[in-house]
Amino acid sequence: MIMTEKQYVVAILGATGAVGTRMIQQLEQSTIPVKEVHLLASSRSAGKTLYFKGEPVTVEEARPESFDGVDLVLSSAGGSVSAKLLPEAVKRGAVCVDNTSYFRMNDNVPLVVPEVNEDALADHNGIIANPNCSTIQMMVALEPVRQQFGLKRIIVSTYQAAGGAGQSAINELKREAKEYLDGEEMQAEILPVKGEKKHYPLAFNLLPQIDVFEDDGYTHEEWKMIHETKKIMLGDKNSPDIKVTATCVRVPVPIGHGESVWFEVEDGNTPTPDELRTAMTGFPGLVVQDDPASQLYPQPQTAEGSRDTFVGRIRPDLETKGAYNCWVVSDNLLKGAAWNAVQIAECLVQRDLVRVPAGSAAKFN
Amino acid sequence: MIMTEKQYVVAILGATGAVGTRMIQQLEQSTIPVKEVHLLASSRSAGKTLYFKGEPVTVEEARPESFDGVDLVLSSAGGSVSAKLLPEAVKRGAVCVDNTSYFRMNDNVPLVVPEVNEDALADHNGIIANPNCSTIQMMVALEPVRQQFGLKRIIVSTYQAAGGAGQSAINELKREAKEYLDGEEMQAEILPVKGEKKHYPLAFNLLPQIDVFEDDGYTHEEWKMIHETKKIMLGDKNSPDIKVTATCVRVPVPIGHGESVWFEVEDGNTPTPDELRTAMTGFPGLVVQDDPASQLYPQPQTAEGSRDTFVGRIRPDLETKGAYNCWVVSDNLLKGAAWNAVQIAECLVQRDLVRVPAGSAAKFN
Structure with a gap:
């Protein structure tokens, strides 16, 4: 048969x-x-x-x-x-x-x-x-850490590409960049948020607003990173078991989000950076690019077009035991979407x- | 006389x-x-x-x-x-x-x-x-907080402009941007660090390396932010009384550094965001730009040319008492230098x- x-x-x-x-x-x-x-x-x-x-x-x-x-x-x-x-x-x-x-x-x-x-x-x-795109890549980078060493707290600052707001935002960034280089005034019509009252140029600039503001002063993008992380990792969007806080910033990059992630593992665990790299290496969808001696670290332009998430700059917080910094990049339109x-x-x-x-x-x- | x-x-x-x-x-x-x-x-x-x-x-x-x-x-x-x-x-x-x-x-x-x-x-x-430029603007933003509420810990992620590496780096960023928009390959010769072995384009990209790497995996720029903060605020470059950790990233902006700063005040203090804004307002050299309802927040392009440091996006970490996030921008060539x-x-x-x-x-x- x-x-x-x-x-x-x-x-x-x-x-x-x-x-x-x-x-x-x-x-x-x-x-x-x-x-x-x-x-x-x-x-x-x-x-x-x-x-x-x-x-x-x-x-x-x-x-x-x-x-x-x-x-x-x-x-x-x-x-x-x-x-x-x-x-x-x-x-x-x-x-x-x-x-x-x-x-x-x-x-x-x-x-x-x-x-x-x-x-x-x-x-x-x-x-x-x-x-959400910025949540996904952080989950891929931190899940091997959570599995082996536990995860108490995440403090993340994002460097998000225009592409997260669609093709029209990528087009706007490129048009503004050309206007800037030609010495013309930049015309912003979409970013930071389509339909919001005010629009600001992203080209050669930074916009610390992604999505609309909540009443507590966080943007909805930041809210998503906080609550989605808890729902994905713990199954509960309000769980206090992993503390998360986020600052989301739009940067003049067409595709590829960067994230500066500070994280704290469970009390009593103090993995070395090498142990963290070992835990991350081989985790599906995650590529460790972390060799300062050869200036190897994730960049949006080298991540673009790949399904993988890239992590580097892994190092301990020198004054807080069990806390670490790292840098995560992924193509926000592929793994992020x-x-x-x-x-x-x-x-x-x-x-x-x-x-x-x-x-x-x-x-x- | x-x-x-x-x-x-x-x-x-x-x-x-x-x-x-x-x-x-x-x-x-x-x-x-x-x-x-x-x-x-x-x-x-x-x-x-x-x-x-x-x-x-x-x-x-x-x-x-x-x-x-x-x-x-x-x-x-x-x-x-x-x-x-x-x-x-x-x-x-x-x-x-x-x-x-x-x-x-x-x-x-x-x-x-x-x-x-x-x-x-x-x-x-x-x-x-x-x-250092990135240290100065953070000091101006946090000193009124330290004076009124004490300061236990700082976790900072920077978004640093090309201008921090000199006029030639600004010129390189603009040339690369033009090459990118013209569909040509970008030629990087200076950034991330003049004289380093490898150079990467900054235009439409992010480079998580500013200055050379130390043996502990931190860049020298990050080292500066940590130790200069302690020397300026406490008079002692190695003081454990304020914990500082930093991740420094170069972004495709000509002038104006951004900083996402998480900070924790002294135990027992839990100022509201309004109390923080009040403490910061009127502090010399510091301008509070913080009104989400009217999309007011600091941006490099609005800070360029000013001697002031601008702070906004002030809000409490929702899960850690006495901890806060904010966003700081200043013209790195003026107040920063x-x-x-x-x-x-x-x-x-x-x-x-x-x-x-x-x-x-x-x-x-």
């Missing part, structure tokens, strides 16, 4: 964006047996032609009926689109991996970085959330979890 | 550099009664014409005899030049304010940020050191300290 491998109908929602186009590429290179691909976007992009494995695919306007017959949805079309359409997809039996923040803190939705908490997929209800989503989909396929459990749809009404 | 105001002969050593040209400007705008100005540089720049208060001044090659008859020296020509020439200046009775790192940790040399430890000038021996040096010179003049105490020269032999 010959087993026929199961093949999947995959829909990509938000297919024309910076993350969507990379979801197509990552799906092409994935182990998922794809029977058919549907590329969905807003009405504005409908009719456009994109390619999947060399074959032309016409972009369709995303509607509830677009998900009829679809097995898997990869979504990156904005929170409000996910809010409206993913419950419709689940109702039609499609399992959704959502890159927006809309469902991340929903107790019915696993928030997954496969290297860290793949097992959380087992209980899914049709929607799995992809964490498109690849992590496709990787979750690969895990779902491998574990035969591409099915919506009965009663799931009601959980998102 | 009419008092004749004392007038000073001032020499600027390294007058043609990014800091030196700004020392000229800051001296022009200072309260120091200048009788005569000598502009000194390497033989390569000798003969060049610069201007002081509209009058042409010919740049002379710096030699020991250049300091004959000089009262005050402002120096920013590199550590090896200061090492060689400043003892010669002191021997000739000139008081030197040195912007290089060469004398900073010398026990005979006060390391001064006037807003913080002006009194340390009283015991000078002819050489006063200007701290030229202005702080001229400001020290102003203090010396006001306190009538422009004289070399007997026996000083021997301390630098």
Whole structure:
């Protein structure tokens, strides 16, 4: 008897964006047996032609009926689109991996970085959330530390690329840079936050605002790093067992987030930097680039295009036992978004979890 | 009887550099009664014409005899030049304010940020050191906190501008940016560190190396932030009374350093963010720019050209009592270098300290 491998109908929602186009590429290179691909976007992009494995695919306007017959949805079309359409997809039996923040803190939705908490997929209800880009790369770098030495506290400062705000923000950065070099006034229309009252140039500048401000003075991006870390590592978004605080800053880099991470391991543990490097080396998806003698350390320009997360500058805080500094870089559009989503989909396929459990749809009404 | 105001002969050593040209400007705008100005540089720049208060001044090659008859020296020509020439200046009775790192940790040399430890000038021996740019702005932002609430610990991540490595590094950043936008390969020749084996592009990138690496994995820039902070705030470069750790990163900004600073006040103190803002407001040289509702926060492009240090994003660490995050920006070539040096010179003049105490020269032999 010959087993026929199961093949999947995959829909990509938000297919024309910076993350969507990379979801197509990552799906092409994935182990998922794809029977058919549907590329969905807003009405504005409908009719456009994109390619999947060399074959032309016409972009369709995303509607509830677009998900009829679809097995898997990869979504990156904005929170409000996910809010409206993913419950419709689940109702039609499609399992959704959502890159927006809309469902991340929903107790019915696993928030997954496969290297860290793949097992959380087992209980899914049709929607799995992809964490925030800046959270994902920090999780990959710190999980081997947590597993071997425990993790008490994280203090992180981010250096985030324009690409986290979409292709239009990358275009704005490049246009502003040209204006600056030509001696013209820079025209900011998107950053720091699309739709906010004020816009500031990012080119040759630093903007300490990513996403909107909360009442407590933190930005929503910082809030995400704090609560997503706890949900991914501990399964509880408010757990006090790992203290996390974050400062998120946009820097004039198109692609590739940097993070300066200070962390404290469990009391009584004082691994040497070599022991930390050994723990990190070989951890899936993580590459140690840490050799000061040869000036080897992670940089956005060398990380761009890779699925991996890179860590370096690993050294102890010289005055606090059990505390360390390191520097983490990853391609925020790949591991931070498109690849992590496709990787979750690969895990779902491998574990035969591409099915919506009965009663799931009601959980998102 | 009419008092004749004392007038000073001032020499600027390294007058043609990014800091030196700004020392000229800051001296022009200072309260120091200048009788005569000598502009000194390497033989390569000798003969060049610069201007002081509209009058042409010919740049002379710096030699020991250049300091004959000089009262005050402002120096920013590199550590090896200061090492060689400043003892010669002191021997000739000139008081030197040195912007290089060469004398900073010398026990005979006060390391001064006037807003913080002006009194340390009283015991000078002819050489006063200007701290590192990234240290100075952090001191100005945190000193009012230290005065009112005490300071136990600082964890800082810097976002440092190319200008910290001189005008040639600013030029390199701009040239690389143009190459990148034109689709050409970027040619790095200076950054991260002049004279190091490897050079990497800074444009649209991040370089987690400023200055050379120490044996413990820290860069010398990070070492400076740690030990200079202790010497300025506590008078002791190795004091354990304030714990400091730092990660220094070069970012593609021409002028204006950013710093993400986490700090912990003395046990028992838990000021509200408003109390911190009140403590900081009115502190000399410090401007609070902190209103999330109107998207007001410090940025390099709005700080450039100002003598002030700007602080914002002040908020408590939500899980550690008495700990806070903030964001500090200053023009690294002004408060971080030229202005702080001229400001020290102003203090010396006001306190009538422009004289070399007997026996000083021997301390630098």
